[in-house]
Amino acid sequence: MVSQKYLLTGVTGGLGGKILEDMLNRLNLPAASITATSRSESSRGLFESQGLNFKVLDYDRPETIREALVGVDNFLFMSASEFDNDKRRIMHRNVVDAAKAVGVRKTWYVSLAFGGFGVNEKVSVQAVHNWTEEMLIESNMDFVSIRAGVYADAFPLFMNWYPESKAIHLPKLEPPVSSGYIALTSRDELGEGIASLLTQGLEAHPSIKPHGERQIVLLTSAVTSTFIDIANAINSVRIQQQPVDFLEPTEWVEDAAKTDLGSKSKAWFETRLTWFREMCNGALETTDPALETLLGRKPLSGVEIVKSLVGGSNGEYTWHQNSGGARSAK
Template structure:
C-alpha cells in the first residue's frame, strides 16, 4: 500500500487524483488530521486513516501495512516545530515497517537560506537519509499557483509590479503537475535513494513576469524593484500579519539570491510531457 500524508491539502489531493489512474484505489491510504475534511474532499474508495504530525502513535497506526509513504511537508512555519513534525512522521514510518519514504523538499535546501522553510527542509533531508529508510527527495521549486499572490491585487490597476526579488530568476512549477510527478514516482521503479530537482525550465525574472502579465491582459505592466523594507512597510499599512511579511521577505531575498533559479530537465522527464509555462498559466488566471 501507498500512504500519502497531508492528503487533504492541495498537493496531497492532486497526488491522489493522479495516482488513481495508475494503481487501484484500495492500494491508497490517505493520512489526514481532519476526517471531516477528508470526507468532503477525497475520492471514494481511498482508505482514510488519522495521523496528525504531532501524534507519533496515530502515525504508527496509520502506516501499518504500508510499503511506500509520502511525507508532504507541513504547513507549520516555525523551524523547530516543523522539523519535529517531520521527524515524527519519519520515525513512525520506520517503526511501522515502511520501506521507502518520498519527501517533498525544496530546491537548494540550506540551513542558511533566508527562505524560512528551507532550513527545516535541509534538516529533514538529513534526518531521512540517516533513518535507514529508502528515500526519494523531491526538491520542489515554487508553485506557479503562488504567482497571483506575488503579483498582488494592486498590480493590474496600477500597471506596476513591485518586488524586492531584484533580478533573481525563478523556476515555477504547476502544483497539479507536481502531484502527477509524485504519482509517477510512486508507481514506477528506479527512484530509490534519488534526489530530484523539480524545477521546470525556463526560470523567469520579475521583469519577465511583468512583461508576460502585460501580454495576457493587454495592459502594460512595469517591474519596479524595491527594497524589502519598503515592501514590509506597505504590507504593515494593510495590516498584513507579521509572520506572513517575514515569509514573503525571506522568499523574495532567496529569489534575489538565485535559490529558485534551479531549472532542470528532470521535471519534464518525470512528468512525461512539456510542463505548463508562465504565459499559459497567467492567461488562464488573468486573460480575457
C-alpha cells in the same frame, strides 16, 4: 500484518489532491491499493466513498502516525502546513521516528527547491525541509527527497499581487530582480509527475537518479523566468495595466505592510524580502529534466502558466494564501 501499497498524506491540499487524482484517474490504480489520510476523522466518508482506504494520521499525535504506517510500502510524506518552524520540526520528527519504528519500506518526502541540489540555509521555509532530509539520512531508511519547484500558480504570494493593484511593487536589490531567474513550475504538473514517480518507481525511469546523500530528485520546469518576465506576462493579458515600481528594501517592506489587501504583517514581508534576496542570488534557478521525463512532454514555463491563469480569469486571478489576515513570518 496487512500490506498497504501506497499511503498518502496531504491529500486534502492542492498538490496532494492532484497526486491522488492522477493515481486514480490517469494511472488507473485500484482505489483499494491506496490509503488516504487526514488528521480529522470527518474526512473518512470523502475518501471511503471513492473506494479508498482511510486512516487518521496527525503529525501532532505520534500514536496515530505509527498505527497508520504499519505495513506501508510507499509513504508519500507531505510537509506539515504549520507556519511555526519549531513546531513543524517536532511534527516531522514524529513522522520520521514512526516510519522507522514500524518499518516503512520507502518514504517519498516532498521538499522545496530552494538551493537546487545544495543546501540553502537563509530561507526559513526551506530550513524545515533541510532538517527533515537530515532526519531521513540519520534514520537509515530508504527514502527520496522530491524537491518541488516553487509554484508558478502562487506568483501573487511572491509578488504581493492582486487584480486590484494599481502597480506591481518590487524591492530594489543587488543583484537586481531582473537577473533573478526562477524555475517557476505548475502545481498540477508537479502533481502529475509525483504521481508517476510514486506509482512507477525509479526503476521505470533510469535517467532519474537521486542526488547525493539527501537523495534529491529535483522537479522543475525547464525554463526560468524573472519577476519582470512575470509582470510582463500579467500585463500582456490584462486590459488594465500595472506598471512595475521599484522601492528601496525598507520602503518596500513598510509599503507592503501598510497597503497589503491581505492584512499580512510587517514581519511577514521582512521574511519575504529574504526570499527575494535569495531568489536574486540564484536560489531557485536550478532546473532538471526529471519532470519532463515523468510527464513525457516539456513542462510549462512560468510565463506560460501565469498568462493562462490571469488570462483565463479575465485578469481576476487570486491565490488563497495571499489573504486572510496576518501570518507567521516563518
